[in-house]
Amino acid sequence: xxxxxxxxxxxxxxxxxxxxxxxxxxxxxxxxxxxxxxxxxxxxxxxxxxxxxxxxxxxxxx
Numbered sequence: 001x002x003x004x005x006x007x008x009x010x011x012x013x014x015x016x017x018x019x020x021x022x023x024x025x026x027x028x029x030x031x032x033x034x035x036x037x038x039x040x041x042x043x044x045x046x047x048x049x050x051x052x053x054x055x056x057x058x059x060x061x062x
Contacts (some may be wrong), residue, residue, distance in 0.1 A: 001013055010025055010028065026056055026057075027056075030055060
C-alpha cells in the first residue's frame with residue numbers, strides 16, 4: 001500500500017489498517033531482512049534464538 005501510493009506514509013497506513021504506528025513500523029522493518037533469512041524463517045530453518053520476540057524488538061545498528 002505504501003509502494004503503490006495508496007498510503008503516503010506509515011502513519012496513514014497505520015490509521016487505515018487500525019494498527020498502532022509503532023507496531024507497524026517495527027513490522028515494516030522486517031521487510032529489510034535479507035532474502036535468505038526470510039526463506040529460512042518461512043521454511044522453519046532459522047536458529048531457535050531467532051524467534052519472533054527478537055525480530056519484533058529489532059536489531060542493533062552497527
